[in-house]
Amino acid sequence: MLISMERVSITKDIVEELKRLQMESGVGPGALLRGQKDVPKGLNSGTIFGWKRQTVKTARRDQLEWVLKRWREVTPVVSVTPELIKEIEAQLRRTGITPRALIARIDPPLDKLRPELVTRWVKGTTKTARQDHLDAVLDALRVAPDARPREKRAYIGRDKFQRRLEFDDALRIALEVERERTGIQASEMLKYFYRGKVPKGLNAGMISAWINNDPQTVPAELYEWTVAAWRALPDADKDR
Structure with missing residues (x-):
């Protein structure tokens, strides 16, 4: 296969577009080339860096056009x-x-x-x-439609946790967000990550009831410990 050796000047406008495309896409020269099967022969990340830094004044037309086309196709x-x-x-x-x-x-x-x-x-x-x-x-x-109002279940009885929190959507979502972020269910968290450290009176069924049954109030000490414990666990997936 014949390789086009026609060369074009690396103008200031081209350099600015290359820099802009990299910044907007978040993809560097190496990542742009990685895994591509139709990269023009001789093109590598060093070539692209040379264009951007203007350490070279010309480029093979086929290489430059390929790079510009691929970068423009990347989602910003x-x-x-x-x-x-x-x-x-x-x-x-x-x-x-x-x-x-x-x-x-x-x-x-x-x-x-x-x-x-x-x-x-x-x-x-x-x-x-x-x-x-x-x-x-x-x-x-x-x-998405508004959430349907759910009937609050009144707390009946007395316990040693005198300080209680009014349970609202913000408190519920805080729990759900941490569960989604970590990919760890309440039962797993208590059993495998905090065995022997769980406050007396707290169990997975209680946490599930907070999320699913919408109580009027919850014990502040137990709720705050649960949120902090979940937040201390790592993300389930670091991939972008």
């Missing part, structure tokens, strides 16, 4: 701003759906869009997002 990466986090949190409270249920609403599914990723946006541990991921999540939340 954008910042997850505090304003976007507030909107996602507010929509989750309004709809009452969990990140897992939210992702299940998105059809067709998007590659690498997982419940854990949404949780990391909300927590601020992941500060960027693919534009298509963010758009799909916001679109799904904005059209």
Whole structure:
């Protein structure tokens, strides 16, 4: 196969576009080439860095056109701003759906869009997002109906936990978010991660009842320990 040896100048406009495409995509030269089967012969990440740094003044036309085409096809990466986090949190409270249920609403599914990723946006541990991921999540939340009001179950009786919290959607979602983020159920957390350290009176059935039965109040000490314990566990999946 003949290889085109025609060369073109690396102009200032080309350099600026190369830098812009890398910044917007979040994909560097090495990642751009990785796994591609049609990379022009002789093209490597060092070649692309040379163009960007202007240490070379010309490029093979076929190589430059291939790089520009591939970078333009990459989905842009954008910042997850505090304003976007507030909107996602507010929509989750309004709809009452969990990140897992939210992702299940998105059809067709998007590659690498997982419940854990949404949780990391909300927590601020992941500060960027693919534009298509963010758009799909916001679109799904904005059209989701309001959560149906659930009848509060009154707490009957007395116990040693005198300080109690009014249980609302924010408290419930805080539990669900940590469960989704870690991928660890309450029973697993208590049995395998905190054996011998669980406060007296707390069990997995109680935590499940908080999430599913919507009580009026919960014991502050037990609830706060549960949230803190879940938050101390690592993410289930670090992949972007």
